[in-house]
Amino acid sequence: MKKLIKNFLILGLTAFPATIVMSTKINDKLIQRDIFEDVTKNKNTEEKNYASNFPENEIIYQASHNGAYFRDKQYRGGILSLKIDNKTETFSKGIGVHAGCTITFDLRKHSYDKFSTYYGMDPSQNGSTGAKISFYTSNSDDVNHATWDVLEEDPQEYFYTTNARKVSLNVQNKKFLRITINSLPGKSNSYNHINFAQAMFHKNSVSFSSLDELKTKYSFIKDANFYATSLINVQNAVDYSAIHANNLYKKMFIENIGLKNLLDLIDSNSAYLEAAQWLFNDNEAMELLMTGGNLDNNDNNIGWMRVFENLANLFFHYKTDLSNNTLDPDTNVRLGLIYKKMLISLALTHINDTPNYGFRDFWGSPNSFSDKYYRYETFKTLRLENDEQDQKEYLAELKAIPEAQRKDWQKAHIRRLEEQIAANAWHWKINKAVFDNLPVEYMRWVFNGFYSDSEIKWFNYFARRKHGFNGQISIGGYDFMPYTQADAHTKFYKEFNLFTPTDPKAIAKFAEMDAKYKLTKFGIPNDGKYRFWAAVEVGQVCGGISKHGVSMLASTGHPATVIGQPGHGAYLNYSFNNWNNDTNGKKAIWRIDNNVGGWMVAEKGERMPLNWVRKNINGNNVNYVTLSARATENIDSYIKSQFWVELINRGIVEDSNLNKKEIVLENALQLNKYNYNAWTKLVDVYKASTTKSVENKKQLAKRILEDLRNFPFVYNDLIKKLLNGETDSSLKFDVNVELKKTLELDRSAQNHDTFYHAHITREQASGLLNEDRSQLAAFSFSGPNANKIMINEMYKNSSNTYRYSLDGGNSFTQTQDSEILLNEKEIQKVCTVCGIIVGIMGSSQNFKVVINKQILSQDDYFANNDEGKLSGNKEHLVWSYDKKNWTRFSDDDLRVTKETNIFIKKESYDNNAESDILEYTLNKIADANYPEDIYLTSDNYTGKASNDETKAKNLSMKHLFDGDYTTPWHTNYNDANNDKYIIWNFKKPIDISKLEYIPYKIEHIILEGKIYASNEETEEATEWKEVGSFNWDNNLGFKYFYFDKNETRHLKLTITRTSNGNSRHASARGFNIWTRNLNNNRVLSEKIKISTNSEEIVKENNSINNALNDLNTIWHTKWDKSITDPYVLFELDSIKKITKIKYIPRQDVTSGYITKVKVFVSNDGINFKEIEKEITWENNKSAKEIVFDTPIEAKFIKLANLETNDGHAAAKKFEIFEKLETPNSSNLNAQDNKKLIMLTIGGVIALVVFTLVIALWVVFANKKKALKAKK
Structure with missing residues (x-):
């Protein structure tokens, strides 16, 4: 048994014996179920075989052109079709060729009696020039040297309008059958596509009946016209009956599959006949099938033949399930109905061009297709089962984990599972x-x-x-x-x-x-x-x-x-x-x-339920699904409502009979007002009618908005459809005003007893309000139409007269201009409270062009004295020294070096009037005035990040380098962001003391990563040296990375973990670069050993080591106060000139604040000297400092004699600062040393040369003196 199942799975459900047993457990009882193959397949091919199923080596094809023959398709690969009784019929089996060819079938291995087929010109080839067909047989053994006997030479000339011919030709004891297809003499060969439909070889015992013969043979099936006749007089609501509905569904099915196709199928196999008899006598089954929707693909005769084939095979194997009239005790639904819906659903979904009509999985695995029987069995089994065995197995799995290793959630699961099992839950x-x-x-x-x-x-x-x-x-x-x-x-x-x-x-x-x-x-x-x-x-x-x-x-x-x-x-x-x-x-x-864009941009390429709005008709069609849910809440009322719509779809109500169409559509909407199909056709009736007035159309719009309230996407589309092509401006304006009112109401929609999608309604309404079509006019202070009232294009009409008011509607000016330029005097009258009132003469509705007063608050901006400029959103912002001459910040982002007063305001743009004026005082902190690190202004560097988000929001990477933390950065919303980094390029090498990170949002805080540096004298670095790594707290507090002394031209930060679930995204308000202050240089924590005689490490991790990091931890003395004289000892890596000690108290509670302390220093850690300095601090959480006017040389520093606010001592952090020597020859960097060496060498050479010159001069002078003496 297990081997059978394993082989079945490995084969991918594509090839298996007629019956395979699938075993499953239901409440520990082994149940066996059979998985079947199609009984309509694999019929004895020596009794009947389609010509298109012949193997390649038994078909000899020759042509005077390069075209091939096509199996089960017309030439070029389309659907096989022929003209039969002046109607185009489609076929699933056959061969398609182009005239100018012969096709020969090798019959030597077979013993057929007849060759039967329908043949003729493809009806789609309206450019055809005519063709003739002839049939020949041969008993020769060699097809290449055969003698051919005329079987039939058809005298008919076939054109695309010619009815096809049906033949059954004798091929008994023949070795070859040859068919020749030739264009008419002297005519072009173009477009002469000939189809041989249902072409088959068969025994005399197999019939090849004509349509009339089949109709007589299977009289329980009628043609579509028969069913239509019974529906011709159905018009009023009282005319509806179950019989009429069933006749309509039968007509629909016959049209979908094609009568000839259906009759051929049931004539070929008893399973098809049995299924057809069931389907045409089970009204419920026919209704479920024909209200189950169009096909996702292949929605044509071929597709519906596959549906019927599926249904016949499923019915053959599972017919007994359908007669189960037991009501499910949990859902009160008849089991036979559930199984019937399952069969029909599977029949409708498995219609692809694959061996068993199944579809591939997500991966597109070759030779692996879904199987309708397997899916039916699997879901049927799952539906019968409960999770008793799963609960017991999972409990055993959890209990197998050693108790000490169990996590809290596992313990909770164990407790709950034990309770559920005990209660048989x-x-x-x-x-x-x-x-x-x-x-x-x-x-x-x-x-x-x-x-x-x-x-x-x-x-x-x-x-x-x-x-x-x-x-x-x-x-x-x-x-x-x-x-x-x-x-x-x-x-x-x-x-x-x-x-x-x-x-x-x-x-x-x-x-x-x-x-x-x-x-x-x-x-x-x-x-x-x-x-x-x-x-x-x-x-x-x-x-x-x-x-x-x-x-x-x-x-x-x-x-x-x-x-x-x-x-x-x-x-x-x-x-x-x-x-x-x-x-x-x-x-x-x-x-x-997995929602990223929301409902308004959601779409699906395939059909949606109820056939409502395909993507190629209206994008974002997913939004119709909430209305389909409401429409089918009472499925019976929807089905009856759709009956009336289908009378129109199927031509029973003639398209030109507008009055009758209106009546039947009103019947549909009386039954179910959510039937979108009925609404869209009713709109068509109103637009086609010559008797519907403007007022009638306004009333229809009102009904749409009232009845489809809470479904804004749908009623918005229907209103668009109604107004499309309408020329009456008052109709368009009044309807759009009502549309806007309804959207405004739906923007605040709430769930209630019969409505459950309010959140979607609110999103749709809000989105649609952004494309407000009730906007009669617009006004802007800026742009190409500055100071003009512009009438909306859709309301422009040469016969219209417009009115406008600048005083809230007290007085109006009339004009026929659709572009109204306001003069300077009128501009001054434009009121930010009243707006501009505009209307169309003939409509009582007015439209208000809103004029916004821009509001500036002093808190919107701040003087960034580190940068020497103003920080905040500077879009449309201008500045001035004198309130007269104004400059846009976008043109000149003002930066000052001393105290400067400026004025700012928002300038007028679009429909926004200018703001009031605010005054700010800007300044720039001098480097010498920074007590510790020195701020590096953003004009000293440029940079880039791995990517940014600029489409959905303005979260550009440029914000990382503008020195303004009101402008955030975020990684790209749609990118995987696997390699996240930020790079700074400095104008010249700098000594960075710390990097400051200002988080943006709690969801995307940078937590872990590495820092790299480069000193390459290039615009961008190519080689990086790792400086260190960081691990920051997950909160919105500022984060820091500290540097040892360095010379850096390029800086890089890589991001490996963020607070985002999968670390995909990162963000920042900004980063600040701080350079080293030689007079107050922070001693890095790596260069400090810290110890104490009192720390609480039993009840909390309040170790003294916590006082050297930036994490959200503290040092705390023992809670029991057993150490009465606690101290803190710092051991530095070398003797340093200490300038100050900083103490940051704990920030969470008002405990452990040190208020008085004494400082002791030592160079050997044994002999300590007290620093004579009174140190008293305020009782609060502000940072405290011990500043030494003259630096103290020490390697060891002890803080002792502590007095605190409550007997406990605590600290978030201690920092020690030192004075560094100004660079000289002993501590110059390598590059400076190289320059000094070169200068020194040069100086020595010059001195030597100078000395030699003097020496030579002396020698020369002495010789000259000696010569003179001789004389």
């Missing part, structure tokens, strides 16, 4: 409250999940295990998978040779993964194919994460599907607020998970 594996009540439309989104069949139970298990089998489920996605890379799974498979399952490395890795993810427990094999466990292990990008979520939700019975948002894949899903074993008061809700 089991949970469903499938959310029956949702699943059993799904219409077919939604159930399709359960069965067409991206999982492979073998993963369904695996997903279901982990969805429930995530919450410890407490009855709740996981939504998947980020609950299990990190965001990494799209090819992470490929790299993983390659690394461990998992593409080669027999490789020892692959076997070992799969065994490891099996232990971690319980793969073989659910029959997931090591077969070299991708599975979702690999994505869970190594992560995926947004699309893979969302497909995981879809698969997990679908596995528990929740409809779900992947949707698109700009640059992102999210997932839409349908669930109850709480689903475990309780349906009372629980209403279905739709939600988007």
Whole structure:
């Protein structure tokens, strides 16, 4: 048994015996279920075989052109079709060719009696010039030297308008059949595409009947016109009946599949006949099928033939399930109805061009397609099971963990599981409250999940295990998978040779993964194919994460599907607020998970439920799903409502009969006012009618807005449709005003007893208000239309007269100008309270152009005296020295070097009037006035970051280098951000003392990383030397990294961990660079050893070492105060000239504040000398200092004789500062030493040369003197 199942899984469900037994446990009882193959397949091919199924070596094709022949498609690959009885019919089987060819079938291995087919010109080829067809047979053994006998030479000339011919030709005892297809003599060969439909070889015992013969043979099926006739007089609401509805569904089905196609199918196989008899006699089944929606793809005769084939095979194997009239005790839904919806949903989803019509999984694994039988069995089994065994196994797994190693959540799970098991509190594996009540439309989104069949139970298990089998489920996605890379799974498979399952490395890795993810427990094999466990292990990008979520939700019975948002894949899903074993008061809700862009930008390329708005008709079609949920809340009323709409769709109500169309559409809306299909067709009626007045259209708009309240995306589209092409400005303006009012109401929508998607309504309404079409006019103080009232393009009309008021509507000026230039005097009248009132003569509605008064607060900006400039949002901000001459900050970002008074204001722009004027005093702190580190202004460096976010928000990397922490930076929202860094490039080498980080948001704080430096004399560095690493606290406090003495031209910070869950994002208000103050240089903590005689390390980690770091920790003396004379001792790495000691008290509570202290110093740690200095501090948490007017030389410093505010002593941090010597020859850097050496060498050479010259001069002078003496 196990071997059978294993082989079945490895084969990928594509090839298996007629019946395979699948075993599963239900409450510890082994249940066996059969997984089947299609009974309509693999019929004896010697009794009947389609010509398109002949192997390649039995078809000889020759052509005078380069074209090929096509199996089961017309020439060029389209759908096979022919003109039959002057109607175009499509076919699933046959061969398509281009005239100018012969096609020969080798019959030597077969013993057929007849060749039968329909043939003729493809009806789509309206450029065809005509063709003729002839048939020949031969009994020769060699086709290349055969003698051919005329079987039939058809005299008919075939054009695209010519009806096809049906033939059954005798090929008994023949070795070859040849068909020649030639264009008419002297005519072009273009567009002459000939189709041979249903072409087959067969025994005499197999019939090849005409349509009329089949209609007579299977009289329980009528043509579409028969059913239509019974519906012609259906018009008024009282005319509706179940019989009429069933006749309509039969007509729809016949049109969808094609009568000839259906009759051919049922004539070919008894299973098809049995299924057709069931379908045409089970009104419920026909209704479910025909209200289950259009097909996702192949929505044509071929697709619907596949639907029927699926349905026939499923019905053959599971017909007994459908007769189960038992009501489910939990959901009160008839089991036979649930199974019927499952069969129909599977029939509708499995219609692809694959061997069994299944679809590939997320990974597109070759030769691995979904299997309708497996999915039916799996979901049926899951629906019958509870989690008793899962709870017991999980409890045993948790108890196997040694108690000392158990985590708190594991202990909590153990306690709860023991309680649940004792109480026999089991949970469903499938959310029956949702699943059993799904219409077919939604159930399709359960069965067409991206999982492979073998993963369904695996997903279901982990969805429930995530919450410890407490009855709740996981939504998947980020609950299990990190965001990494799209090819992470490929790299993983390659690394461990998992593409080669027999490789020892692959076997070992799969065994490891099996232990971690319980793969073989659910029959997931090591077969070299991708599975979702690999994505869970190594992560995926947004699309893979969302497909995981879809698969997990679908596995528990929740409809779900992947949707698109700009640059992102999210997932839409349908669930109850709480689903475990309780349906009372629980209403279905739709939600988007892995949601980045929101509802307004969500879209899906495929069809949406109820066929409402495909993407290519209206983008962002996901927004229609909430209305579909409301419409199908009472599925019976929706189905009856849609009956009236289908009378129009199917041509029973003629398109030109506007009065009757209006009546039947009103019938539909009386039954279900949420039927969007009815509304959109009613709008079409109003627009096509010549009798509907402007007032009628206004009333229709009012109805739409009232009846579809809470569904803004839908009513907004309907209003757009209604007004499209309308020329009456008062109609457009009045309707758009009402639209805006309704949107304003929906922007504040709240949930109530019958409505549960208020959060979506609010988002939609808010988004749509941004495209307000009730805006009659606009006004701007700036731009190309400065000081003009501009009438909206949609309301411009040469016959319109407009009115405007500048005093709140007390008086109006009339004009026919659509661009109204206000003069200087009128500009002065523009009131920021009243705005500008504009209207159209003929409409009582007025529109107010809002004029905003820009408000500036003194707190909006601050004098940044470190930078010597103003900080804050400077968009549209101007400055002046005298209130007369104004300069935009964007043109000159003012920077001062001394105390300077300036004035600022917001200038007028768009519809914003200028602000009041504020005054600020700017200054620049001189370097000499910084007590410790010296601030480096931002004009001394440039820089860059790995990336930034500038599309959704202005969070540019340039904000990192502007010296203004009111302007934040953030990594790119849509990037994986695997390598995050920030680089500073300084104008010249500097000695950095500290880097200051100012966090932006708690969600994206930089926590860990490394610092690198370079001294390359280039604009950008290429080689970096690591300076150190940092580990900062997860809070919004300022963070620091301290440097030893250095000379740095380039600085780099890399980010390895942030407070973001997966460390994907980072942000900052800014960074400040501080340079070294030689008079007060901070001694690095690495150069200090700190000790004490009192620290609390038993009840809290209040070690003295905490007083040397910047983390959120403290030093605290022993709580019991057993040490009455605590001290703090600092040992430096060398004797230093100490300038001050800084003490930062604890910041969390008012305890341990040191208020008095004495200082002792020593060079040897033995002999201490007291510093004669009175040191008294205030009782608060402000930083305190001990400043030495003359630096104290010491290696050891002791703080003793402590007095505190409550008998305890504590500190957040101590810092020690020293005086450094001004650089001289002894401590110059290498470059300066090199220069000095060169200067010294040069000086020595010069001295030597000078000495030689003097010596030579002396020698020369002495010789000259001697000569003179001789004379």
